[in-house]
Amino acid sequence: MLEFPHDAHTHTVYSDGTGAIADNIAAAEERGLGVLAITDHSHYLGPRSINRYVRDVRRWAEDSEVTVLAGIEGNITVNGVDVPEFMVKKLDFVIASVHEWLETPEEYLGLVKIALMDGNVDVIGHFGANFPYIGFPGREELEEILELAEANGKAFEISSRYKVPDRDFIAECIKRGIKLTFASDAHFPAGVGRVSWSEKVFLKAGGRKEDLLFAELL
DSSP states (O other), rough: OOOEEOOOOOOOOTTTTTOOOHHHHHHHTTOOOOOOEEEEEEGGGTTTHHHHHHHHHHHHOOTTTSSSEEEEEEETTTTESOHHHHHTTTTTTEEEEEOOSSSSHHHHHHHHHHHHHHHTOEEOOOOTTTTHHHOOOOHHHHHHHHHHHHHHHHHEETTTTTSSSHHHHHHHHHTTTOOOOEEEEEGGGGGGTTTHHHHHHHHTTTTTTBBBTTTOOO
């Protein structure tokens, strides 16, 4: 049983997930979550579908004891995060993630910095998932990322799917007051709420309820 039962990153048929919004909510109820976020990929949604998406989240949330948030996962590109302003206004929060294949950690961190300075971004998704393939940044480079996150009020998700970030980075976030979320990154209903790794590493890093972005909803 989770001590802080929430999952702030899940996908549905509105993007590349296999389940409906109702299916993800039902899975969250079954797993005893207090908070669930539906966070489909931004590039699947447009001016019309974003309205239907948010409306569906709100409609199914009404009949659930789980607090359900309407979020989105944007892509970080060299031109910015691809979540337009008209979407942001309809949503509860925005995740920004690197999904491009890159060659160096410097390129990766350069994209993350763009998101950290974007006023519409709330959470950096699966930070460090690329590092095993492109190399790990040095301490000074990570320090710069942490300083930007702290200065701009950004949070990081702890991804059970990718097992990132590592415990030292999470501990630094906690020390600096940078908020954190648990994330399954589920693309099918059975994966919703599978965030035990997230909570385990969070607790090992000294995390407490007040260190979580959605603490007041738990």
